[in-house]
């Protein structure tokens with residue numbers, strides 16, 4: 001029997017309702033699956049045929065430790081996503097690479113600590129850290145709130161973080177799209193409402209996926225998602241086990257990449273018809 005560990009953590013165990021469902025579905029398929037904390041000191045990763053990162057949602061607070069763990073595990077077994085992909089995807093500066101490759105992305109100014117803080121003068125903007133999840137330390141600012149926006153950038157710099165400054169994508173009220181790919185193939189998509197519903201303040205208790213509903217992507221959305229994934233350098237061993245591409249709509253309605261979720265995305269498997277089954281088959285194919 002093949003052994004597969006699904007990596008989670010304390011927050012994941014509490015919040016990831018899919019985890020027990022996936023463990024049960026893999027076991028029903030004849031795979032010896034267990035859910036285990038990535039920081040469990042006693043677990044024998046090398047004894048696993050594969051390790052699948054599922055809900056290690058605390059990693060942004062301990063990034064260096066998490067990346068070292070991924071390197072260690074990736075060296076002794078088959079890790080999904082691979083450690084190189086995890087490292088690349090953990091910092092949203094990859095958006096600049098996507099943009100350079102011609103993939104439509106949310107226009108982003110990265111301001112590293114020590115760099116001059118110059119903010120766009122027009123329109124509402126978003127300030128957020130380049131390493132983040134769940135809209136942590138992210139906020140939206142009106143033109144009249146530029147002083148607060150600048151203070152936010154400086155606060156991120158004091159913490160050693162690179163700030164991202166983007167125009168607020170107004171059409172996010174029409175739904176941010178989340179396109180899920182399993183084993184390299186499009187599986188299903190969801191739509192969710194805006195997270196930054198008010199301006200001028202950070203609130204780390206915001207709901208990360210408000211109003212999730214099924215979504216049928218159009219050809220433009222599928223094309224942008226495929227183009228984004230084509231930029232990901234996956235070390236030998238075929239396509240990624242899973243990937244989620246989040247898209248916002250530009251003013252003209254064309255899709256642009258908000259982020260690529262290749263580490264521990266909520267995949268909405270139990271909310272999509274056949275999602276769990278396709279995940280299990282993708283794991284079985286590894």
Ligand SMILES: Nc1ncnc2c1ncn2[C@@H]1O[C@H](COP(=O)(O)OP(=O)(O)O)[C@@H](O)[C@H]1O
Pocket residue numbers: 106126132133134135136138166167168169170172176193194195196246258259
């Ligand atoms: N430029 C933006 N315009 C509109 N909404 C944004 C923008 N940036 C972030 N948001 C909102 O904040 C949420 C979290 O931002 P995101 O870039 O996805 O980072 P993460 O999910 O990794 O914290 C998004 O789902 C979206 O609702």
Ligand SMILES: [Mg+2]
Pocket residue numbers: 134135246259
């Ligand atoms: Mg997001």
